Amino acid sequence: MSGRTRLRGRFQLFATLLVTLVQLPTVLWLCWLTRTPLPLAVAVPVSFPYLRQLQSPWHTTAPALSTYLALGWWAACAVFDVLMLPAALAVQAGLPRGVTWGVAGAIALVLGTDSVLGRPRLRKRVVHVEGLSPELDGYRIGQLSDVHCGPHAPESRVSSWVARLNALDLDLVTVTGDLITHGSSHVEAVARALGGLRAKDGAFACMGNHDYFTDGEHLVRELERQGVTVLRNRGVVVQRGGARLYVAGVDDTWTSRHDVARALAKRPEGVPTVLLAHDPDLFPEAQARSVELTLSGHTHGGQLGVPGVRRLSLARFVSRWTAGLYRQGRSWLYVNRGAGTTGPPARLGAPAELAVITLRRA
Template identity: 50%
Template sequence: MRRFWIVIHLLTALCQVPFALGLHHVLASLGVPGAPWLAAIAGILAAALLRVPLRRVMADQPSAGVFAPLVRLGEELYFAHWCATLGASVLLLVGLVVLGLAHLTFPERVSLGVGALAAAIYGACLVLALYGVLIGRRWVRIRTIDVSIPGLGAAFDGYRIAQLSDLHVGFMCPRERIDTWVARANALEPDLVALTGDYVTSGTAFHDDIASALSALRARDGVFAVMGNHDYFGDGDPLVARLRAAGIVVLRNEHTQVSRAGDRITLAGVDDVWTRRADVARAVAGRDPSLPLIALAHDPALFPKLAAKGASLVLSGHTHWGQFAAPVGATRHNLARFFYRFHAGVYRDGTATLYVNPGMGTTGPPIRIGAPPEITILRLHAAQASLT
């Protein structure tokens, strides 16, 4: 872990170069004395400031006291700058290559203008990052997906499951934000709530807040949950105990049945893959094969195994859709597609359907662009239905 944080600090320092170059250009253009030194000092300070939020991250400490909102705002603004410098570094390198080739081809027409280019790129990246940090990760989308379930009883036709995933309660995601999400979910009046893991980013300091907030979820047939990999970055068992005490059914490689007007469905939950707790065979062992099977699994990589075991619908999270996606075609064009086979949205395997939820919170940089937080309503039908 120490090596990881060293790499992060080195990366942060290197990424201040576009910021410093751009700032120097602006200051020099304004005739400010000592522009090179001021720009260099600003870059060094910006790199050093990373230690401020990371101290709380590493200590697993939430913001406290009357100044907590101001502290979070300051950290959000810093991370917007951090994300902007990261993006600007990549774009500046590309821009310099293009400008260099153009300058070699047309030396009299093309000027390198590194400072101006750096200022323009950093400025554009900062505007985008501010949107992603301050707005993009707060705006919650409600999405409804109609799913055809073979053998679904008439009593379950139109049955509505609300899925919430990857809350990542932590130093950048306060309790009051979770309360807002819970209120939004309750307003949808679902028949059942499915929670698909990663309630915390790491550690145990936020367990009480998570259980307390999620205890307010309401659904006719109850709230069901599985654990995610981040829930075990610390001790996950106390969180399981708190969730169960709050009235939430936590399924750990096990299944249960939900009944309505004489019809039934089986609901299975698979534990975490990363920490080698997942056991698909155990989760469905002894189930009634005549009943439709719906499975909750934090990691969508389990979809083929669950489909082979007869699951008609699998609900997952984990990928966040990369937190960066194209404004159009986000389920196809997103950062997560470079790392995961099942990265975003709906997938099919025979009669089985997988939905990969983009999650609610964030990990890494607290930013979402093109992949907003989402509460998904899965609407079940016995007949074939189209996606909406």
């Protein structure tokens, strides 16, 4: 047996133990409720096809239906596990047993379904910029991040995200890295889809770590052939009437290609700057160089977290800047949770998103 086969076997064993623990409280409760082993007989065939073909945290050969069915079921079980204690306390306090447990089950099913089938939310934020020209007051920037075009985010799905942004009639549209999952199979597809982005002042992108899990130069060529300007440690000046905006992009940090100083080297003095940086850990350096707005992604908001509490998510293992809007001095950072996923195509407590940032005079 090869080392790779042993590693895959150990990972499958770990994943099986983990999902068993997640399902166990819910399945045992359902068995007790129905007085039959039927819930257990359902849980096993739902989980087995996905687990059997799981090769790594990022790859499985299981068909889409069994993948979404298993992940949605596990997410629903996780939510129900959390709700079991408060539901039991509510019943003990006198609330109707059937209604209480029915509501808990409905919440679990809704959130479980949404975790695998939910469409990205549209997030709208306002950033106040000191010294912003009146011509740029109200300037709207769209952000699409962490597309991860691949088996779970095909070209048609990416195109639907593009269409939603196009419908907003934006001033500028940005794509902040991780356009593909890995390999070359979806390079042309994601370039075609993103080539459909439309905004008054154009579409700009920066590279993420996954974009070098293939031939990065090939990806850049395809994107630019489709009309997307890729900013790798460089910037361009966008003109709006008599006002100017400097739009810059930083290359990938994981492969040490990033160079913030170089990206800002040609920034005209006094011109507000929007920096595309896939990795939010570059924000302190951007702030030190007086960048007004940094747009990042990378964290996915953890993909798994406590709803409404951005500090409590798996993203804390990736960066201190987990999701949403941050401010230090006169510099702002927006960390996009991303539209796609890496690893299992599921989110719980960290919904996918598209963002629109509006610039306003401070």
